[in-house]
Amino acid sequence: MLAYILRSLMQGLVVMLAVAFIAFSMFRFVGDPVVNMLGQEATLQDRAELTERLGLNDPVPLQFARFVIDAAQGDFGISYRQGRKVSSLILERLPATVELAVLSALFAFVTGIALGVYAAIRRDGWIANLVMSLSLIGVSLPTFLIGIGLIYIFAVELRWLPSFGRGDTVALGWWTTGLLTTSGLKSLVMPVLTLGFLQLTLIMRLVRSEMLEVMRADFIRFARARGIPEHRIEFRHALRNTMIPVITIAGLQLGGVIAFAIVTETVFQWPGLGALFVNAVQFVDVPVMSAYLLFVAFVFVLTSLVVDLVYVALDPRLRAGNPAMAK
């Protein structure tokens, strides 16, 4: 067990280093921060001076070494755009993204499983068919369009929900939350729906097909033959066996939700990490961009680690080293 975790951690570290290297070398090509940082009056001299001051003239391996050593200590330098510490910018933006991502994932997971199970059990019912057809739309509509559509219906026409931003937030230490104020909760509705929608449809379709598969298995037939009540078969036997692939996918999706909240955050002017990244890209704010990419890699490494562990917990056969189970 311990060796397994250590091995996963080592793998994670290698991934992080690789991402750091790719991110770092990629930013040599996205444009020159100096051009954006100086006003239009800048002379050629000014540019040369600023390049020197930013350390952009040093050899690339030296810059990379400096970057990794600083990053390992949580120091990502100063944002070229805002003149503030990148680490504090990331910490400031983290709560917005985490709240959005966790709520979307929760929404997608709970609703997705419920609808999936329903569609599997009542596979010929008209509601199940309607849900399945709607899910096709969900898969094929781009997130951007869903977001704009929601804004026009609920903000412009009905005026029920705010079209942008996070509403009022309450600070709990360094963590700011929108969950404790009415405007904060209202602001969450549309972004959560937008971000969760695609995940929801994926999970739902996955649950349905897995469950249909399991329901055809022999042990279900035997269970029926033994006279176990139908709902008990559905929820105890079938659903439990459906969950393993669903957890895997859902876990990896959470990483994806955090990493790809960019579109949703841009549409709703949501002050999270995705929006921070988009602004950084336009300004070639290299310290922010590399810190963000490292953060995303970190989230992926972490979630796949957690998924591995949950997997082991759900499926006893995977617990190698436990003699009782090995039989």
Next chain:
Amino acid sequence: MKSRVFGFAAALIGVSVLALGAAEARPLKWAAAGDALTIDPHGQNEGPTTSLNQHLYESLTERDHAGRLLPLLASSWRVLPDDATTWEFKLEAGVKFHDGSALTADDVVFSYERAMQPTSDFKGYLTSVEKVSKVDDLTVRIKTKGPNPLLVNNTSSIRIMSKAWAEKNGATKAQDFKNKEENFAVRNANGTGPFTLVSREADVKTVMKRNDAYWNKAKVPLEVTELTFVPIKQDATRVAALLSGEVDFVQDVPVQDIARLKSQPKLRVNSGAENRTIFFGMDVASADLKGDDVQGKNPFADKKVRQALNMAINRAAIQRVVMRGESVPTGIIMPPFVNGWTKELDAAPPTDVAKAKALLAEAGYPAGFSTTLHCPNDRYVNDEGICQAAVGMFGQIGIKVNLVSQSKSIHFNLIQKNPAETEFYLVGWGVPTYDSDYIFSYMYHSRTGSQGSWNATGYKDAEVDTMIESLSKEVDIPKRDATIAKLWARLKDETIYLPIHHQSLSYAMNTTLDIPVDVGNNPKLKMVSFKGS
């Protein structure tokens, strides 16, 4: 009877005056596409940054929405009669910073010195300055290296901060990236402006409160009690926020939404010219172009080819189709309110495909040639659309253009590299000093360490350079204007750039407001007065 009507009217007026006098809370929410980069007054010389900061900090002079220079913190100024290299500014008495301390000459000297530091983004405006010194508490002198008749034009850009406050908070240096430390002034402000800072969350919102102790209260309406600035990057979301009433005033209205917003009874859209001209530049100097199919020659080096290109552009079509009417076609790369502009210069050659083809043939390219055009796609209004339209127009005279459009961070890099890495490009240029010298120095002067930094054309003419340099020292204004006219006549004929249009701006707002378009795109919300409602 008459008197009764009059009395009734008087009573009505009285009531409405009372209603105004009651001064209820009048918040204003203002949205634009991008946020200020910093509120350090000398940190970033960039549009949205300036437009936010001017509400917190003020300068010796200011520009009104039409670009006219007006006194602000300085009540008057003059060049010393016995010394053409020294300007003297008299400061307004009784000006207070937000923290209550009084503005003195020391603060002005400190701020100018801060703006001249290597880390400041405003030092370009003050390159001619030798020394700034205090004469007495309300008098400041600026000594320039040589006579600089236009120094006062630059003072509207240099904002004044409190020396004591900056020293107390360790913000005596403009943003510096080397020391990896945050500067206190990046998130805190203490200016003399009409609004005081309540809170600032970069990219989220900036809240300001009316400065009830504002020294200049008598001259501005200052009816907004709370000013909130929110950046909303997505065009559709920004427009939706206005339509849903969540914001009152929107800058950067997308061209395609103007008609729709105008049709809303509760909204007003104001449009007007911006201080910015859009044009193409091309490499006129290299012996051979890399991106074309002509071997061993540079077609752009031939004036006839440039004139043919200029004639091929159908400016009216670009205005109508690409810009939906929101632009002013032009024949010169200078917006109309700049010193040196004339109607004759502004006239563009009529579109004439046959004549353009004939010119090309004369220059030795009867079958045309092919080349590459670089274009930004996120900087100017419909920049990519302009390029696409132009590519078709150049195609009509046989010049096949391969279009490369990309983000401004990459595009501007191509232009600013020395030597430039583009041979044909689109760029826009604004003139914050409202004088031709600014255009000559950056766009036409040969590339040296301190001049011609945006001249990616390789155009180099020693005589023109000398004439340009003479402008910054010439104190005799009519003589100086004559040189400007001479320069423009010559440069327009050379056709170094292909002017397209002056960019227009649109502001959308709810009908209780009437904010005029500001040529510098720095709306001045101290001037807002509410109507109706």
